[in-house]
Amino acid sequence: MLLDSASMYFRAFFGIPEHAAPDGTNVNAVRGMLDYLSRLVEEYRPSHLVCCWDDDWRPQWRVDLIPSYKAHRVVEEVATAPDVEEVPDPLERQVPILREVLAAFGISVVGAPGYEADDVIGTLATDAGQPVDVVTGDRDLFQLVDDDGEGGPVRVLYIGRGVGRHEKVDQAWVRAKYGVEAGQYADFATLRGDASDGLPGVAGVGEKTAATLLQRHGDLDGIVAAAGDPDSEMGPGPRGKIKAADDYLAVAPQVVAVARDIDLPRTGHELPTTPADPDRVAALAEQWSLGSPAARLVTVLGGGSGRG
DSSP, X not given: OEEEHHHHHHHHHHXXXXXXXXXXXXXXXXXXXXXXXXXXXXXXXXXXXXXXXXXXXXXXXXXXXXXXXXXXXXXXXXXXXXXXXXXXXXXXXXXXXXXXXXXXXXXXXXXXXXXXXXXXXXXXXXXXXXXXXXXXXXXXXXXXXXXXXXXXXXXXXXXXXXXXXXXXXXXXXXXXXXXXXXXXXXHHHHHHOBGGGTBOOSTTXXXXXXXXXXXXXXXXXXXXXXXXXXXXXXXXXXHHHHHHTHHHHHHHHHHHSOOOOOOXXXXXXXXXXXOSOHHHHHHHHHHHTOHHHHHHHHHHHTTOOOOO
């Protein structure tokens, strides 16, 4: 099980009532993340679990290709480090606490310099040698869905409507929802664009047109080739839109595609059955008012039920 950590703790912060620690710090995101972990572990009992981390939420190599990439989220540009993302102060204070708690439990956290959590997920999901569940609220990761993955299927547990109401995304789900195959999803997303990531897409091409083009021409290369071929069956409307977007389409696929070949540790990600440092878990639970969520996760890791 690979967790898109930021997707989850942002969701917890905005979706769960504030909860003050003894010093007044709001810890709702930490409590929510622990509850999410308990719920997912109890339901799926994964053998391995990784909290995948954004070591760089806006990698420069993606910005070099498309300068608008996530530009609307930048509050400060930094020359020698990742740009500073717009994160509410009460959430920003909770992220280091969450990292401490995860370490005390012995839950694996993996990031990579110059890469987003999506890229960590893409790499660990590729050639994993076992079935993989990816937990995220980010549709971009639908590109990883593969019913016939070597070692077992790769599916997405999509938390767009909440962790408790997550959807199990396989190839049939993607096909029914978007009219494309999961293997075409990255090209589909490139054509459609994504305002939340600052990806403009092809002007005038929405989801229906993108799906139709992919159904007819197979992939982005096929679409571009057909647009440039005066004898192809592509209509003048789509042809003009694709040709007008030549510069964008030359670079966008590299931005949209998640990395699958980062040098990352492939071992040491077993889900613990007991906390790595029980005393530290107890101390952090007391310091940050995490009693019930922490106790629930301890119970669930040990094979018990966290509901009650």
